[in-house]
Amino acid sequence: MTDNSLIIANNISYKINENKLFHNLSFDIKGGRALHIKGKNGSGKSTLLRIILGITDPTKGSINSAASLQICYLGHKNALKNYLTMRDNIHLLQLNNHIKLNKYLDLIGLKKHLDVTVSSLSFGQQKKLALLRVFLNSSNLLILDEPFVGLDDDTHEQLTQFLSNELIEGKGLIFTSHIPCQIKSDLLELNN
Amino acid sequence: MTDNSLIIANNISYKINENKLFHNLSFDIKGGRALHIKGKNGSGKSTLLRIILGITDPTKGSINSAASLQICYLGHKNALKNYLTMRDNIHLLQLNNHIKLNKYLDLIGLKKHLDVTVSSLSFGQQKKLALLRVFLNSSNLLILDEPFVGLDDDTHEQLTQFLSNELIEGKGLIFTSHIPCQIKSDLLELNN
Amino acid sequence: MEILKIEFLKLRKKTRIWLGPILVFWLIMIAYPLTVELLQDRLQIGFFSVLWIAILISMMLATEDIFTEDYNDGSLEQTIIQESSFQVGIGLKVFVYWFLIGIPVSLLSFIFSFGTTQNFELSLPIFPLSLISSYIFLNIFVLGNSLSLNKGSVLGALVTMPIALPVLIVLGKGMTALQFDINFESFILLLLGSLSIIIVLIPIVVSYIIKAHLE
Amino acid sequence: MEILKIEFLKLRKKTRIWLGPILVFWLIMIAYPLTVELLQDRLQIGFFSVLWIAILISMMLATEDIFTEDYNDGSLEQTIIQESSFQVGIGLKVFVYWFLIGIPVSLLSFIFSFGTTQNFELSLPIFPLSLISSYIFLNIFVLGNSLSLNKGSVLGALVTMPIALPVLIVLGKGMTALQFDINFESFILLLLGSLSIIIVLIPIVVSYIIKAHLE
């Protein structure tokens, strides 16, 4: 393990029902660097992220992660409780006492909706609430699966800004996105 | 009602818990024309679509629709059964005997996944499957809420192509999208 | 007819929805003798109470997700947009549930009654009684679930139990009437009468409630 | 401890999840007398069967969504990523459910028993009996629910029934023992013994099942 590598992937392959999704991928993620995973729908981007997270086991190869590794993950699903209010969701995420909570609630403009149930929020507002977990993270590696989906231009810009800042602060970032974005990143293309 | 107007909105306003979402909107949609509704997250785009659909009642104003009106709607939610296979879902949508089914299954590249349960499909593949309802529609007005979300570039292009064709064939189109797209359309901005 | 076919297809694919409640009913009816000392006459006494409660519970379970799933995944919106007669759709849906769950449960009721009482005269009327009451319960719980749609079935149960309990009272009285052979038909008629009102009214009310939810 | 706190918080916020089953229990216990002729001694006969069945059903309802929701909305992934000891998490989750549902239900069991039998000697042991049995039932149903997670299958119900029935039998026998005052302690010990095994094994098994589901 090199000094500031957070994760190293060695020759990982993944098959599902004998269909190869990807084959012999190797890469590593260092603090301060971003990796943008691209590929068509169904090419295995989300699967790759789940392998990195350790949820799914690769068919071949291995993932080594730094001892200090702390991951913040946001997938296609928001992991919110639809029937609870925003306030309760924030409580469940244990972010209610976070010092920067107010700052970011203001930023995404959801402060006045604190007592609205999540299911009444608009699609983009729900995504923003889910992103609060990212904005207030205390991890050193961010893994985001299409974080820009459903966001309006302003919020897209804010998120880009935020992520770029996190990179400057030395955190690692792996993300997928079909929507072009301005984050400086290495590219990993998946083709099957 | 003018000759080929499909829908005419007269001064519609919408309030929720005494908060105004929009005020005195008027517009009409003719066959062969597209209307792109833009606005920030939570500005009321989806709500406006639901008012046009007749699901939600506007607080003030009214919607008149042509007698011949037939709507095909795709919202933020896919209206698919996650625990069923693609094949069963197509069955439920009553598209299994549609003459163009094979053509579009090929186009979106999902033919080999017919027996995979929807929950195992990737995010974009699920969206594509939902779009099948649009591709095989027999309506004269398409109402699409962020149809480009989660699609890769190729599919985005195909959908644009398809929608442009439908416009040429004289159908109406109302859609929202944060992602820029090449469809020739009128613009309606919502600001609160 | 198209609606009917689709509803059947959906239920056929999701075995849990119809087989689950039937299994639970069966479980309760098996559990009952297990928990009592096995003297025939003692068994009989509590038997019918347990039977009605079991029917009540299995119908409650059956309808628990009747709309939630369609609501959450957006299918309900699509239905409302396309279907001209949403009420009829709901009525048919309840019918399909009754057909796939209520009828088997009623048959089982008859079988269990006969097995327990060894009395054919007494057990036969159980069949129509449970056919009717299961349909009534289904309708009542459908109402409850439409009210509590995405709020969880508990609220629905809380809200509809007060409406379901009177039916239980009638059933209890009916059984007494049956056992002492007095005026039993009037109970069947009373239930049938309620059912015929419910069967029409509830789908209408439910359709309004669901539309209000979707707004 | 952190996990415990979060689980409590989650349940406190989702009132319906713990209050619901308690209410259903209560409603069944109320429904029972409605269906019997109102003579005190007849009421007592079926009473304990209904009680055990009500406990069984309310525990079933309590666990029904214990993982599904978290699975569907993606929270389960988040838990697995963050939590070092997922098994312990599951064990604690079941404990919290028992604490918030099992204990109140057991208390209610005691109260209803006393109200019906007017016999304190007989009703007091109902409290520990239902405490233990509700915990066992919870564990069993948790196992079933982890098995049928996102599937529309009845796998869970099928698997759990054969395991739940023996417990019911023991409970029934225990009640008889209690009423005739013979050897009651050995039943409590038997149940406690089973519980102590179940309480350790089931969370481990369940954690593997869930991980397999998420892959």
Place this chain on the structure above:
Amino acid sequence: MIKKFIHQFASPKTFLLQVERSYSFIFFTSLCIYVFSIVWGLLFTPEDFVQGNSYRIMYLHVPASFLSQSLYIAMAVSSVTYLIWRVKLAAYLVIAIAPIGAMTTFIALISGSIWGIPTWGTWWQWDARITSTLILFIMYLGLISLHNSFSNYEKADKLLSWLVIVGAVNIPIIKKSVDWWSTLHQSASITLTEKPSIDPVMLYPLIGAIIGFFGLIVCLILMSSKNQIFIREKNKSWVKDYV
């Protein structure tokens, strides 16, 4: 025409002013009537030769039981008004009455139970009327929790109104339960059509107690609907002016 009339009459603002004007009058007259009747009933009527003094709890029990149903009927009427004519005030009334209805039902249950101990020898019986009163109580609780579970008030109002209307089937059941099934509980002794079966000496204070209790409850409802109006229309300029 009718619709316009109703809407004008039932504007929350007019209502509020009306309440303001008549509130204290209703409150003090009913208080006087109730206190007077109770004092009369408790101190100046003879002991019942069957029940002794315990029957005097009647002055609480009977009005409360009577109101527990009447309030539900009032809710049902308001609900219909709301659903048909979209009168917002009616919706406010429904949710304003619910907790008070639950309270009076609770009083009826408790006072009945207490009364039961000396007269029936038991505080509870699974008797048709008592059970259906309990059911009514659960119903009230259900209504309240249904309304509380929505953050969108308009939606909550509609759903609540529907449930209230459907739940109204319970009222005739409670009313008739005593006639249908022979039970411990007394059947109605005061009806509009027949001569009361109760001794006039007890009857007049009882009627007074009912009227007084009724008036007091009406005052409670007025307060709680005022509260609702403030909650719901807090953004309206006239409410801001008012406060």
